[in-house]
Amino acid sequence: MGDDAAPMSSHRPYLLRALYEWIVDNGMTPHVLVDAGQPGVRVPAHAVKDGRIVLNIAERAVGGLRMDNDALRFSARFGGVSQSVLVPLPAVIAVYARETGHGMALPEDPRGVEAQLQAEPVSASVEDSGAPDDDGPGSPGEPPRRGGHLRIVK
Template sequence: MSESSAPAMTSQRPYLLRALYEWVVDNGMTPHVLVNARMPGVRVPAHTIKDGQVVLNIADRAVAKLTMDNDALRFSARFGGVSQNVVIPMAAVIAIYARESGQGMALPEELPAGTPSADAETDTTPETAQPQPADDGPPEEAPEPPKRGGHLRIVK
């Protein structure tokens, strides 16, 4: 089956979030999520937002009614003594990590629906593959591929 006829898959973000949450909790640490509070659908108390982001403790002892479905992260928590319902669309979750160790993962960015896939925008040729010479002339050395920086950021 060719890549162009491959069926569309659901987002991997909710699965990664649930797995990493379980990993952090199983190791006796406190799971925190970094959220892009500027994304549509994010419902968090305004006073918790700093520079368009918010870090939330999602440990069982800090929240009630925690659900992580394929669309959003939802829970109830107390902020300044007042219980509030929090809704975070999966696309707004930037990272999940353990507070004590900082270990965790930045979740991969997703392309909006209707945009070309990431495979179409990036070179998928293995780095060990040799460039094929053109049929109409002698082989030339391939230009050096552009250097790409990492997409992860250190969150403090």
């Protein structure tokens, strides 16, 4: 590959959407593991544990789910209160099926987090669609029931 090649866009949003679709097509519940300390992350602080949060992004648990090239946006109920959630894609650590743990940790963006944040500013608008109250197992913010099959390798 030559130096004159145009830089490619981030592969992370495409991987996230593909894995989400694969998990849903197999009748499983998609969850994302998020680094809540990343810039621009907007999640309920009371649901964050050790700087991370697990979010159930199944259609029945969230409203207005949008997986854009810059962020994951939706509204969900936390403790019975509907809240807007905004997760810039650099903050998504992994996506997996709650029932099996199958999924993957998303690779680092080769362009670097700072370059991605500068190139793709995150808009803070999230529509509140009044998602159904799903406070049962697998609700947003609840950690997976069994040990995860994913391992973060640094």
